[in-house]
Amino acid sequence: MLAMEKLLSGFDVRVAAFEVCDVRGGWCLDLAPADDLALHYVLAGRGTLRSGDFAPMRLEPATVVVVPPGPRRTFIAGRPNGGEPVPVESSDGCCMPLTQGLVRREIGNGSQGLLLASGGIAATYGDGTGVFDRLHDPVIECFANCHTGSNAFRALLDELVDPRLGSRALAETLMKQCLILVLRRLVQRQEDRPPWLAALQDPRLAQAVEAMLEEPEAPHRLEDLAAVAGMSRASFSAHFIAAFGQSPHDFLVESRMRRAAKLLQTTNLPVKTVAAKVGYRSRSNFTRAFKAFYGTVPAGSRSTAAE
Numbered sequence: 001m002l003a004m005e006k007l008l009s010g011f012d013v014r015v016a017a018f019e020v021c022d023v024r025g026g027w028c029l030d031l032a033p034a035d036d037l038a039l040h041y042v043l044a045g046r047g048t049l050r051s052g053d054f055a056p057m058r059l060e061p062a063t064v065v066v067v068p069p070g071p072r073r074t075f076i077a078g079r080p081n082g083g084e085p086v087p088v089e090s091s092d093g094c095c096m097p098l099t100q101g102l103v104r105r106e107i108g109n110g111s112q113g114l115l116l117a118s119g120g121i122a123a124t125y126g127d128g129t130g131v132f133d134r135l136h137d138p139v140i141e142c143f144a145n146c147h148t149g150s151n152a153f154r155a156l157l158d159e160l161v162d163p164r165l166g167s168r169a170l171a172e173t174l175m176k177q178c179l180i181l182v183l184r185r186l187v188q189r190q191e192d193r194p195p196w197l198a199a200l201q202d203p204r205l206a207q208a209v210e211a212m213l214e215e216p217e218a219p220h221r222l223e224d225l226a227a228v229a230g231m232s233r234a235s236f237s238a239h240f241i242a243a244f245g246q247s248p249h250d251f252l253v254e255s256r257m258r259r260a261a262k263l264l265q266t267t268n269l270p271v272k273t274v275a276a277k278v279g280y281r282s283r284s285n286f287t288r289a290f291k292a293f294y295g296t297v298p299a300g301s302r303s304t305a306a307e
Contacts, residue, residue, distance in 0.1 A: 011123065011124065011176070012122075012123070012124050012176075013121060013122070013123050013124075013172045013173075013175045013176040013179065014121065014122040014172060015119065015121055015160075015168075015171050015172055015175050016036065016119055016120035016121065016122075017103070017119060017120070018117055018118065018119030018157075018160050019103040019104065019105055019117075019118055019119065020043070020103070020104045020105065020115065020116070020117055020118075021075070021104075021105045021107065021114075021115070021116040021117075021118055022104060022105065022106045022107065022112075022114075022115055023045075023047070023075055023076075023077040023107045023108065023113050023114040023115075023116070024077060024106070024107060024108035024109055024110045024111065024112065024113045025045075025077050025078060025108075025110050025111040025112060025113035026077060026078075026108070026110065026113065027077055027107050027108030027109075027110075027113065028074055028075060028076040028077065028107075029074070029075045029105075029107050029116075030072070030073075030074045031072065031073040031074070031075075031118075032072060033069075033070050033071060033072050034067070034069055034070070034073075034120065035069055036069055036120040036121070036122065037066065037067070037068060037069060037120065037121050037122065037123065037132055038066070038067040038069075038073070038118065038119070038120055038121070039064070039065070039066055039067075039118070039119060039120075039121050039175075040064070040065040040067070040073075040075075040116050040117070040118045041062075041063070041064055041065075041116065041117045041118075041153050041157070042059050042060060042061055042062065042063040042064075042065075042114065042115070042116055043061065043115040043116065043117055043157075044061055044112065044114075044115040045059075045061070045077060045078065045112055045113050045114040045115050046058075046059060046060050046061075046077075046078040046114065047059045047075060047076050047077045047078045047113060047114040048075075048076045048078075049065060049073065049074070049075055049076075049138070049140070050073070050074040050076065051067060051071045051072070051073050051074070051138050052070070052071035052072065054071070054137055054138060057138065057140050059075070059114065060142060060144065061144060062142055062143045062144040062146075062149070062150045062153070063140060063141070063142045063143075063144075064139075064140070064141050064142075064143060064149075064153065064178070064182060065138055065139070065140050066132060066138065066139040066140075066179075066182060067138045068132060068136065068137075068138070071138070075114060075116060076114075077107075077108075077113025077114035078113055078114065117153075117157050117160075121175060121179075123175075123176075123179055139182060139186065141182055141185045143181070146181070148181065149178070149181045152174055152177045152178045152181065153178055155174055156171055156174040156175055156178060159171045159174065187201070202239075204229040204230055204231055204236075204239075205229060205236075205239060205240060205243060207228050207229060208225045208226075208228050208229045208236070208240070208248070209251075211225065211228050212225070212248075212251065212252050212255055213255055216252065216255050216256045216259050216277075216278050216279055217256075217276065217277055217278055217279040218279065219279070220248075220252055220279075222236075222237065222248060222249070225248055236248070253289065253293070254293070256278040256279055256280075256289075257278075257289065257290060257293040257294065259277070259278050260274050260275070260277075260278045260286070260290060260298065261290075261294065261301060263277060263278075264298055264301050264302040265301070265302065271283060271286070271287070271298045271299060271302075274286075274298065275287075275298075286298070
């Protein structure tokens with residue numbers, strides 16, 4: 001599991017605007033297909049989620065739902081006395097700003113039905129590769145009996161409701177914690193896992209990933225990585241691309257650049273030394289690669305981080 005630990009230590013999370021959706025009993029909230037990954041957390045109440053062609057999913061307090069881009073989502077609030085829900089489009093309802101960080105949307109009227117915190121997130125590793133890329137089914141996990149999970153989500157919502165100095169950075173750190181808790185659950189599954197997550201449980205690919213993450217300064221030729229994995233070059237390359245959406249070479253370059261950026265921002269090592277530590281014998285070659293990846297030269301990255 002070392003490869004997974006290394007990979008997740010470098011995964012980034014960005015939080016978009018969140019809102020609290022108060023769907024009254026017997027009503028439903030119909031959300032159009034989204035371009036981004038969406039996260040929903042059930043604060044109170046019970047109901048059902050319908051997403052695309054997938055089977056209806058039961059919702060209860062402390063349930064987390066991660067929905068991949070694309071499917072339409074319909075949240076149906078439970079009705080105390082049964083009966084059919086009343087469809088309400090997401091553009092309807094009454095929107096009230098709670099603070100500068102969160103909006104409350106009320107759908108329908110009557111008794112309490114389903115209280116959701118909903119929003120968009122970006123969870124990536126490397127240069128924009130999504131942690132949940134090619135996730136076909138929505139992920140649904142209940143943390144009602146997990147104090148760590150429920151407390152993490154509550155702390156995240158507290159920061160979004162009452163933003164203060166550093167709230168953006170703290171919210172993203174908390175969101176990362178929450179998503180890692182979800183990924184822990186996914187590891188235990190045999191189906192419906194992101195391809196890269198399943199790949200890191202394959203000892204062959206995991207060993208190659210560990211080699212690149214542990215020693216980014218090493219040459220790591222394709223044939224050498226394939227040998228570490230115990231596979232042919234063609235088979236290793238195909239399996240790697242299928243799992244990570246990028247070639248082993250691109251993965252290695254991203255690992256090197258991320259390691260270099262961290263060294264530049266946290267140490268006073270000369271640029272030439274940093275270049276050597278991530279596998280570049282020439283400072284000029286390193287500078288070109290760094291600028292192509294980050295859009296700035298290494299020295300510029302260091303001065304920006306220091307400001």
